[in-house]
Amino acid sequence: xxxxxxxxxxxxxxxxxxxxxxxxxxxxxxxxxxxxxxxxxxxxxxxxxxxxxxxxxxxxxxxxxxxxxxxxxxxxxxxxxxxxxxxxxxxxxxxxxxxxxxxxxxxxxxxxxxxxxxxxxxxxxxxxxxxxxxxxxxxxxxxxxxxxxxxxxxxxxxxxxxxxxxxxxxxxxxxxxxxxxxxxxxxxxxxxxxxxxxxxxxxxxxxxxxxxxxxxxxxxxxxxxxxxxxxxxxxxxxxxxxxxxxxxxxxxxxxxxxxxxxxxxxxxxxxxxxxxxxxxxxxxxxxxxxxxxxxxxxxxxxxxxxxxxxxxxxxxx
Amino acid sequence: xxxxxxxxxxxxxxxxxxxxxxxxxxxxxxxxxxxxxxxxxxxxxxxxxxxxxxxxxxxxxxxxxxxxxxxxxxxxxxxxxxxxxxxxxxxxxxxxxxxxxxxxxxxxxxxxxxxxxxxxxxxxxxxxxxxxxxxxxxxxxxxxxxxxxxxxxxxxxxxxxxxxxxxxxxxxxxxxxxxxxxxxxxxxxxxxxxxxxxxxxxxxxxxxxxxxxxxxxxxxxxxxxxxxxxxxxxxxxxxxxxxxxxxxxxxxxxxxxxxxxxxxxxxxxxxxx
Numbered sequence: 001x002x003x004x005x006x007x008x009x010x011x012x013x014x015x016x017x018x019x020x021x022x023x024x025x026x027x028x029x030x031x032x033x034x035x036x037x038x039x040x041x042x043x044x045x046x047x048x049x050x051x052x053x054x055x056x057x058x059x060x061x062x063x064x065x066x067x068x069x070x071x072x073x074x075x076x077x078x079x080x081x082x083x084x085x086x087x088x089x090x091x092x093x094x095x096x097x098x099x100x101x102x103x104x105x106x107x108x109x110x111x112x113x114x115x116x117x118x119x120x121x122x123x124x125x126x127x128x129x130x131x132x133x134x135x136x137x138x139x140x141x142x143x144x145x146x147x148x149x150x151x152x153x154x155x156x157x158x159x160x161x162x163x164x165x166x167x168x169x170x171x172x173x174x175x176x177x178x179x180x181x182x183x184x185x186x187x188x189x190x191x192x193x194x195x196x197x198x199x200x201x202x203x204x205x206x207x208x209x210x211x212x213x214x215x216x217x218x219x220x221x222x223x224x225x226x227x228x229x230x231x232x233x234x235x236x237x238x239x240x241x242x243x244x245x246x247x248x249x250x251x252x253x254x255x256x257x258x259x260x261x262x263x264x265x266x267x268x269x270x271x272x273x274x275x276x277x278x279x280x281x282x283x284x285x286x287x288x289x290x291x292x293x294x295x296x297x298x299x300x301x302x303x304x305x306x307x308x309x310x311x312x313x314x315x316x317x
Numbered sequence: 318x319x320x321x322x323x324x325x326x327x328x329x330x331x332x333x334x335x336x337x338x339x340x341x342x343x344x345x346x347x348x349x350x351x352x353x354x355x356x357x358x359x360x361x362x363x364x365x366x367x368x369x370x371x372x373x374x375x376x377x378x379x380x381x382x383x384x385x386x387x388x389x390x391x392x393x394x395x396x397x398x399x400x401x402x403x404x405x406x407x408x409x410x411x412x413x414x415x416x417x418x419x420x421x422x423x424x425x426x427x428x429x430x431x432x433x434x435x436x437x438x439x440x441x442x443x444x445x446x447x448x449x450x451x452x453x454x455x456x457x458x459x460x461x462x463x464x465x466x467x468x469x470x471x472x473x474x475x476x477x478x479x480x481x482x483x484x485x486x487x488x489x490x491x492x493x494x495x496x497x498x499x500x501x502x503x504x505x506x507x508x509x510x511x512x513x514x515x516x517x518x519x520x521x522x523x524x525x526x527x528x529x530x531x532x533x534x535x536x537x538x539x540x541x542x543x544x545x546x547x548x549x550x551x552x553x554x555x556x557x558x559x560x561x562x563x564x565x566x567x568x569x570x571x572x573x574x575x576x577x578x579x580x581x582x583x584x585x586x587x588x589x590x
Binding site: 057061062063064065078079081082083084085087088090092093095096097098100101102105108109110111112113114115153159 | 330331332333334335338339341342343345346349351352372417418419422423424426429430431432433485550573587590
């Protein structure tokens, strides 16, 4: 990949979160978080609702003050930026727009506050596909259009760091595909892209790296591949006759057996093919041999289990 | 992907934003919401219309009056009486400049764009005070001239050259500029349009009205120093004996607004958005 001069300058704009904590009254929203968001990749910020994702982003942007710890972007505190929109483009609340103001004037006011030329307003409106709606009141926008407007606002200063809080909320399928592509493109240009979502499946489509939190605490900080491998202990659903004989043989080779639905068994700790071979050599008839795939979603539930603030009772599930 | 680990200092690529940039941005915000135009129309309409009504009614009654009423006849104050109502609309507009940002959630975007919060507050105050001053002056001069025209023929009129008249009209613009700034301060402190309006009404109308019910020795002292009443002295041609002088009163009110603004600044900077 060829780096243009402007891309060179984007490298190294990391978000560094160090020992960050935030307490609201008695509630600990963020609990001693430490991680680094690197440039050139899409970093997914995942956790159940209420895990502290938005609070962390608010702390990065200086909207709230941390109870302890520190955050820097490109080595500097957010409030020290001479023109912050040129350093960090953020969506923290796509709904946070005056409903009576036009999309154009909303962006113009933001551009003026950071000394960004007016032509950028038209450029970003075109980039997000809102050029035709520039003069319309934002109050008449759909959720998806507001999301696009918020993205336009984030792109206004052509910043090396982008931070999106739940960017696909309210977008139609075409919009979702567009946002995914945009995030990948921004990262490929060398920018730092930090995206939060409570949907793990969404992150599997876009992110290279994952930061998983639950109840304000860091649960995982690893690549998507590592995250999947960790959760992907192979499990296989087996029905056999005589089943007891196979269980005995499986336990002899160190496999773990759990009861499955309808008198089946779940076998883990041994590859699917190995179970079939074992059955053949011991003369057991297999009625079913189904590998149970571990999805990113399952791995996520596994990782965040016990960190949920509100949980479905086991029986009800 | 090849990454080249060269980071240019960000400031080499652009100029830092200035207070003027933020003021320009706040002016754009103010002029691009319909409520601003409506408020300006209400202020002008109340100021000129109500002034005209009172001018004609008072002037027609002048012939039947004797003694005291004639001695205290103040055609300037009568023609600009609508200002006492119009000032509330200005104060509300001042509060809305910040409370509408809290109610819509826009404040988060504003603080991300301008993390130096004092600058944001200063810019908001400057823009709304400037608008209030211009609208206040236009309204007061229009009310004065139309009022004098309606009084003429029924009662003595005032002219700009009369003692205190020009000062009262210019002072009225300065007074509403301070009211607008006070609205911003209350709005920043309370973060709620309804709460800010309530406090403004209490400050301008209710509390002075209640104080007037107290024994004269007490009520006159309160009236003398109550910030909005002291500030209003500059808008009157004649001052009662127990009040501060016009500029003295305005200075006292300005000091009060400065304190309110300082408290608002501390709240905005220290508290989470």
